[in-house]
Each structure stands twice: as structure tokens, then as C-alpha cells.
Amino acid sequence: xxxxxxxxxxxxxxxxxxxxxxxxxxxxxxxxxxxxxxxxxxxxxxxxxxxxxxxxxxxxxxxxxxxxxxxxxxxxxxxxxxxxxxxxxxxxxxxxxxxxxxxxxxxxxxxxxxxxxxxxxxxxxxxxxxxxxxxxxxxxxxxxxxxxxxxxxxxxxxxxxxxxxxxxxxxxxxxxxxxxxxxxxxxxxxxxxxxxxxxxxxxxxxxxxxxxxxxxxxxxxxxxxxxxxxxxxxxxxxxxxxxxxxxxxxxxxxxxxxxxxxxxxxxxxxxxxxxxxxxxxxxxxxxxxxxxxxxxxxxxxxxxxxxxxxxxxxxxxxxxxxxxxxxxxxxxxxxxxxxxxxxxxxxxxxxxxxxxxxxxxxxxxxxxxxxxxxxxxxxxxxxxxxxxxxxxxxxxxxxxxxxxxxxxxxxxxxxxxxxxxxxxxxxxxxxxxxxxxxxxxxxxxxxxxxxxxxxxxxxxxxxxxxxxxxxxxxxxxxx
Numbered sequence: 001x002x003x004x005x006x007x008x009x010x011x012x013x014x015x016x017x018x019x020x021x022x023x024x025x026x027x028x029x030x031x032x033x034x035x036x037x038x039x040x041x042x043x044x045x046x047x048x049x050x051x052x053x054x055x056x057x058x059x060x061x062x063x064x065x066x067x068x069x070x071x072x073x074x075x076x077x078x079x080x081x082x083x084x085x086x087x088x089x090x091x092x093x094x095x096x097x098x099x100x101x102x103x104x105x106x107x108x109x110x111x112x113x114x115x116x117x118x119x120x121x122x123x124x125x126x127x128x129x130x131x132x133x134x135x136x137x138x139x140x141x142x143x144x145x146x147x148x149x150x151x152x153x154x155x156x157x158x159x160x161x162x163x164x165x166x167x168x169x170x171x172x173x174x175x176x177x178x179x180x181x182x183x184x185x186x187x188x189x190x191x192x193x194x195x196x197x198x199x200x201x202x203x204x205x206x207x208x209x210x211x212x213x214x215x216x217x218x219x220x221x222x223x224x225x226x227x228x229x230x231x232x233x234x235x236x237x238x239x240x241x242x243x244x245x246x247x248x249x250x251x252x253x254x255x256x257x258x259x260x261x262x263x264x265x266x267x268x269x270x271x272x273x274x275x276x277x278x279x280x281x282x283x284x285x286x287x288x289x290x291x292x293x294x295x296x297x298x299x300x301x302x303x304x305x306x307x308x309x310x311x312x313x314x315x316x317x318x319x320x321x322x323x324x325x326x327x328x329x330x331x332x333x334x335x336x337x338x339x340x341x342x343x344x345x346x347x348x349x350x351x352x353x354x355x356x357x358x359x360x361x362x363x364x365x366x367x368x369x370x371x372x373x374x375x376x377x378x379x380x381x382x383x384x385x386x387x388x389x390x391x392x393x394x395x396x397x398x399x400x401x402x403x404x405x406x407x408x409x410x411x412x413x414x415x416x417x418x419x420x421x422x423x424x425x426x427x428x429x430x431x432x433x434x435x436x437x438x439x440x441x442x443x444x445x446x447x448x449x450x451x452x453x454x455x456x457x458x459x460x461x462x463x464x465x466x467x468x469x470x471x472x473x474x475x476x477x478x479x
Contacts (some may be wrong), residue, residue, distance in 0.1 A: 012317060013324045020301035020328075023294055026167060031289040033174040035351075037199050037285050040181050042351045046278035048126065049196050050351070051271075054132030054282035055125045056116075058267060060140050060147075062260035063108055067101065067148065069253025071155045073245045078156055087224055091351070094156055094225050095234030096241045098149075105148035112141035123264060126273040126278055135197040143204035150211045153218075156225060165250035169214045176206035187460040251392035255399055262403035266427070269411045273420050278360035283351035284369070287340055291370070294332035295377030296320075298325050298332055303384035322385045322442070329377040335369050361420075368424040372431035380440045394441050 042050035074097040078090050104130070104325045112119070116137040119132050150173070154166035160421025161312055183191055184198030184205075194201055218226050227234055270281045302325040309317040379402075383395035407430035 010133055012320050013178040020297045023300050024297035027293045035286050036178050037181055046239055047273050048129040049132040050282050053136050055123055056133045056137040058263055064327050068256040069249035070245045072252050073249035096238045099235050101148050101152045105145040109141050110143040113138050122269040126275045130398040132196050136200045139197050139200035146208045150207050168212045173206045173210035177203050251396050256395050258399040265408040276358045277361055280358040283362045284346050284365055286351055290374045291336045295329050295380045298329055299380040303387050306385045325381040327379050330374050333374040333377045367423050369427045372428035375435045376431035379438040382438040398437045402430045406421040406430045406433050
């Protein structure tokens with residue numbers, strides 16, 4: 001299947017910008033949903049409720065991150081089989097992946113439902129926020145199978161070349177969630193007031209309804225990947241496919257886990273300063289979600305663009321792609337950083353009650369941390385380039401060193417030496433470390449001049465995303 005946009009010819013900045021914008025809009029849409037939910041919880045249920053929900057959401061993000069890489073691997077397998085016009089093999093990947101994700105989600109759902117309070121205590125969640133977080137988290141765990149299924153089906157459709165349908169039903173899910181949140185939190189008519197659990201229940205209903213509507217649409221449109229009567233055998237696990245999904249997807253998924261676990265560890269330190277500091281951090285994270293979106297979108301876009309150009313042997317375009325992506329990162333990330341610096345009180349006040357001590361704490365933390373996001377964005381962009389060449393381990397190591405070896409221990413050490421300010425500075429310092437390590441590894445002037453040497457020359461282009469179909473029932477990835 002041909003790409004919808006050629007990334008190997010024409011203007012590099014125009015192609016990169018055009019390719020990254022749809023990814024960015026999808027990220028913005030989901031964060032708007034999370035922010036609106038946080039407004040309802042923080043403004044009307046209080047700082048402790050917002051802290052509980054924030055702690056719970058980090059855990060849920062960790063669980064989604066744990067299958068992110070595997071989802072990406074399944075999308076690649078489906079896309080390559082569809083492109084090779086091997087529909088039967090594509091459907092075999094769909095069947096195995098669907099069963100694999102369903103079983104995995106059930107295990108996580110059951111364990112999480114019963115261990116929710118224990119997980120929150122392990123995170124050092126303030127005592128007055130634990131019951132809020134547990135109520136919220138239990139409902140989220142009940143809805144985990146629907147979340148995983150929605151995530152997987154969207155990835156499968158994108159693998160088949162359809163990105164419009166997943167986005168349409170993402171819009172539907174977000175719209176439903178926004179509309180249902182106040183209804184289930186405060187109640188209306190026959191709908192009981194469920195408090196913070198109502199916010200999670202709204203998410204469960206919206207995702208389940210969108211998933212059901214998406215599946216109905218797939219079958220009504222006679223999507224070639226849909227499994228029909230007589231094809232139930234495709235739902236049986238093909239362990240060759242599972243091995244491909246796990247071994248190729250694991251390094252990508254581990255990056256998401258490192259990001260999530262580092263935030264869990266950091267939040268555990270922040271929680272030791274009490275509910276006001278935790279609520280301040282939770283409010284700041286809502287803003288930071290938007291600040292880091294351009295870098296996330298650019299990292300994904302530059303990976304695809306660099307991979308196409310590496311495959312075509314256009315090494316100069318790879319170098320230029322990386323340079324423009326770094327420039328766009330500073331521009332697109334720098335603008336929201338500057339706006340938040342100027343209007344910090346107004347933005348933070350959206351998420352916290354008027355007069356709350358958390359307002360001043362959140363503004364102070366922003367002043368120390370915000371400037372570091374463009375620096376961390378450089379690391380994300382350059383990681384996207386090297387991943388395109390098949391190097392999935394170096395970006396993972398950069399994150400481990402910056403976030404788990406530097407940020408988490410430094411934050412813990414700061415408690416008794418510099419107080420909460422030291423904790424905030426550990427966040428910024430880790431961004432500097434991540435950028436420095438990424439730049440040192442990348443070194444484009446030395447490594448891209450000659451395809452016969454350096455990081456790219458030693459790897460097989462287009463890298464680790466190539467799929468080799470070795471037999472009708474065997475699929476494997478080579479990196």
C-alpha cells in the first residue's frame with residue numbers, strides 16, 4: 001500500500017509539518033478530554049479527589065504503555081501483509097492479536113480491581129486521597145478490556161491504511177465522555193450521583209459505546225480485515241505471530257513504561273509533601289500534557305519520514321529531516337511554554353479552586369520546570385530518527401539513564417537537602433541529560449556523511465520495521 005504522502009521528495013519542512021499535524025490533533029483531542037474531566041473533579045470534588053484521580057490515571061497510562069509497543073508491532077505486521085496483498089495472513093495477525101490483547105486485558109483488569117488501594121498506598125498517595133483514587137481506579141480497571149480493544153482495533157485499521165475511521169470514533173468517544181462526566185458525577189433524574197467514580201464510569205461508557213459503533217461500522221462496510229463465521233480458527237493463538245509482536249514490540253513498549261514508571265516514582269516523592277503539593281503537580285501535569293504534544297507528534301512523524309528516506313538511500317534528507325524537526329520542536333513547544341509563563345495563574349486556576357494553597361505551589365513549579373520541555377523534545381525527535389534506522393535500544397537506554405538513574409534518585413535525595421525546589425529541579429535536570437545523551441549518540445555530521453559507516457550504515461535500512469513473510473502461517477520481524 002503506497003503512503004498517502006511522499007516523504008522522500010519535495011520540501012522537507014512542508015512534508016514534515018503536514019505529516020505531523022494530524023498526529024498532533026489526535027493527541028490534543030485526547031488531552032482536552034482529560035483536562036475537562038480534571039476540571040470537573042478538581043473544581044467541584046476538591047484537591048484530594050484530583051490527587052486521587054491523577055494517581056490513578058498515571059497507573060492506567062502505565063498499563064496502556066505496557067502494550068503500546070506490541071500494538072505498534074501488530075499494526076506493522078498487518079500493514080505489511082495488506083501491502084503484500086496477503087489478506088489471509090493479515091487476518092491471522094488480527095485474530096491472534098485480538099485474542100492476545102483480550103486475555104492480557106482480563107488479567108490486568110482482575111488484578112487491578114482488587115489491588116487498587118494497595119497500588120495507591122505503594123505510590124505514597126496522601127491518605128485523604130486514597131479512597132477517591134480507589135473508587136476511580138476500580139471502575140477504570142473494569143473498563144480496561146474495552147480500552148485495550150479500542151486501542152487495538154484503531155491500530156489495525158491504521159495498519160490497513162485507514163486513519164479517518166479511527167479518528168472519527170475517537171471524536172465520538174471524547175464527545176461522549178465530556179457530555180457524560182457531569183451527569184454521572186452529580187447525577188440527574190434517574191442517574192445517581194456517583195462522585196469521582198462517575199467520571200471513570202463516563203469514560204467506560206463512552207469507550208465501550210464507541211468501540212461497539214466502530215465494530216458495527218467495520219462489518220457494515222465489509223472491511224476486509226473483519227472476521228466472519230467460519231473464521232473462528234483465526235482467533236487461536238499463533239505463537240510465531242506472538243513472538244514477533246513481543247520481541248519487536250517490547251523495546252518500544254518499554255520506553256512508554258519507563259516514561260510512566262518514572263512519573264509514578266516522581267509522584268511518589270511529590271506526594272510526601274501533602275495534598276496541596278500533589279494537587280499542584282496534578283494541575284501542572286494537565287498543562288504539561290499540551291506542552292509536550294508537539295515533540296510527541298514530531299517524534300512519530302520524523303520516524304516515518306526518516307525511515308522512508310533511509311530506505312531510499314537519501315542520507316542528506318535524513319540529516320535535514322532531523323534538523324528541521326529539532327527546529328520545529330523549539331518553535332512548537334516554545335510557544336505554549338511562553339504563553340503559560342505569561343498567563344500561568346489563569347491556566348492553573350482552571351484546575352484548582354480559588355484560594356487554594358496549591359495555586360502558588362503550581363505556579364512556582366512551572367517557573368522551574370517549563371523551560372526544560374523543549375530540551376526533552378530534542379531527545380524525542382532524535383530518538384525518532386535513530387529508531388527509523390532500526391535502533392530501538394539506544395532511545396530506551398537514554399530514557400532509563402535520564403529518568404530512572406538521574407531524575408528519580410535526585411528527586412528522592414532532594415527531599416532532605418533542598419526541599420520541594422530540589423524535586424522540581426530534578427525534573428529539569430533530567431531533560432538536559434536526555435537531550436545531551438541523544439545528541440551525543442546521534443552526531444549526524446559524523447555518522448550520516450557516509451552510509452558505509454556510523455550508526456545508520458551499520459544497520460539494515462529501513463531498519464527494524466521490515467516484516468518478512470517466510471511461510472503462509474509464519475510472520476517474523478527482522479531488525
